[in-house]
Amino acid sequence: MKERISTARKREIVEGFYNLSIVNGLENTSIAKIGKHLDMPPSLIMHYFPTREILISNLIDYILEKYLLIYQPIIKDLEQNESVDASLIVETLFSRNWNLLFDDGVFYSCYALIFRNDKIKKEYRILHEKLRESLKEILDKNKEMEGKDTAVLAEQIFIVVEGAYYYLSMFDDEAAYSQKVTYFKNQVYDLLRKKEAQLL
Amino acid sequence: MKERISTARKREIVEGFYNLSIVNGLENTSIAKIGKHLDMPPSLIMHYFPTREILISNLIDYILEKYLLIYQPIIKDLEQNESVDASLIVETLFSRNWNLLFDDGVFYSCYALIFRNDKIKKEYRILHEKLRESLKEILDKNKEMEGKDTAVLAEQIFIVVEGAYYYLSMFDDEAAYSQKVTYFKNQVYDLLRKKEAQLL
DNA sequence: TATAATATTGAATGAGTGTTCAATATATTT
DNA sequence: AAATATATTGAACACTCATTCAATATTATA
Missing domain, CATH: 1.10.357 (Tetracycline Repressor; domain 2)
Structure with a gap:
């Protein structure tokens, strides 16, 4: 169950990152912006993706x-x-x-x-x-x-x-x-x- | 003469931008970093390229x-x-x-x-x-x-x-x-x- | 030589950056 | 029901960002 929450959140974040990057460009899409877009604090994003580099790596997988x-x-x-x-x-x-x-x-x-x-x-x-x-x-x-x-x-x-x-x-x-x-x-x-x- | 200084400086800045971008990536190369690299204040860069966008545009020309x-x-x-x-x-x-x-x-x-x-x-x-x-x-x-x-x-x-x-x-x-x-x-x-x- | 134009400096701005942390809420396991 | 693990929050951090501005130095023009 918790596993499901985790994977769902991760996917939500990556997709949010992706969708914002389409509009603003990858280089202009910050963690704060993703947070605002998804209505979640940046610290939650960092909880699932400890560094921005890891987040980008997951975006690429996606x-x-x-x-x-x-x-x-x-x-x-x-x-x-x-x-x-x-x-x-x-x-x-x-x-x-x-x-x-x-x-x-x-x-x-x-x-x-x-x-x-x-x-x-x-x-x-x-x-x-x-x-x-x-x-x-x-x-x-x-x-x-x-x-x-x-x-x-x-x-x-x-x-x-x-x-x-x-x-x-x-x-x-x-x-x-x-x-x-x-x-x-x-x-x-x-x-x-x-x-x-x-x-x- | 002044014209020459201007064009020489512009070229110097664009080349510095380019060379730093090779190492750090375009998105990680800030005006401050270019300034430090070329030993000139960021304000001088802004004097020749009023916005970062203009600077990028000139890099692309280059x-x-x-x-x-x-x-x-x-x-x-x-x-x-x-x-x-x-x-x-x-x-x-x-x-x-x-x-x-x-x-x-x-x-x-x-x-x-x-x-x-x-x-x-x-x-x-x-x-x-x-x-x-x-x-x-x-x-x-x-x-x-x-x-x-x-x-x-x-x-x-x-x-x-x-x-x-x-x-x-x-x-x-x-x-x-x-x-x-x-x-x-x-x-x-x-x-x-x-x-x-x-x-x- | 005086005046005007450009070149250069250095300090300051506010906004945004990725990241950390302690506190709280919620779910899972014992 | 108690203990444990995870999810979520919000405030704070030091730092970097592009950009602005007034002051000064240098060069060109009159």
Whole structure:
């Protein structure tokens, strides 16, 4: 019972931190502000997260956890069919639903921390490796992929996806945005179509 | 003369800000710390940069200015030859010299600001468009590129480069790093080799 | 040389920071 | 019901923050 209170409070605090960070930025979201937002004294936050660093670490866990949900449409499809076709993969990877899962501003602020914090760097690395492994498994279920090095293919596809999200975040103009997305989707389709297995 | 003092001081301050941010992170680099680092009172910094926001804006100008220097090896080569071959382009884009030009931690911290600051977003967008336009011009000088949509090609190449830098920053292991770089370089070579012009 | 403009200093401001601590309330275990 | 563990409170801490201001030093202009 107390265990439940503890975990519920922790989650409440992390989510409050996250939601405030979306609006104010990670660097401007203080423990006092989180407390005011959630109507609880800062000392209670410190009770569950002894230092701000620990709190940030938990926020990152929370964000990365959400990040893994991208594959949900594909997993859902796999429950009914044996393999997934290319278009569902591409459309899922570039869907804007992704942006709804987590806030890009907070995500990149946390990402920037990898350069000065090895623990965070490792967490990010593990997540990104997971994303690629999952894509490889999905690709391996497809007969058209036989004989291809799906591990390398997954790496190359994700580089396009991640580069695209990075770049496209700079564009507000809907027309320019969607035209560029088309280029990058085609780029992934080309990778999937490529006949020869990737050379080492 | 006074003009010179002013611009020299401004540059000194921005560089101090930048150098401290590399070590402590952008969010932990205060005006007081910059002052102590440069042995000048905070009030002098405020004299040249009335608000912290303006100072950050100038830091971003400074970083983006450095970013544009990637093309230097190619420009140097173009002074002697009429066109640049693919390998110099690919090697330049993936060279680690790039990392020496500016600090990635500071760069991504500043990048994260685009999500809450439209002025910064626009600056970043303009830089990234410039990078692509320059690459297009370089590609256009090459006869092998005739008939290809070099504008789209430049977009697709840069997506790979930027995605790669984002992803590779998570890896410290030299072997894993260089193997992955190989994949991504090949990916760009494939783009350059592709016969058909890109469909709209 | 006198005047105006800019450069530089140092002290002060109030607000906000993360964190600590002792006291109290609530729930769990004995 | 008593003892123990956890949850919650609110006040306080020393410190740092960006920013302001009046005073002084230096340089440029008239």
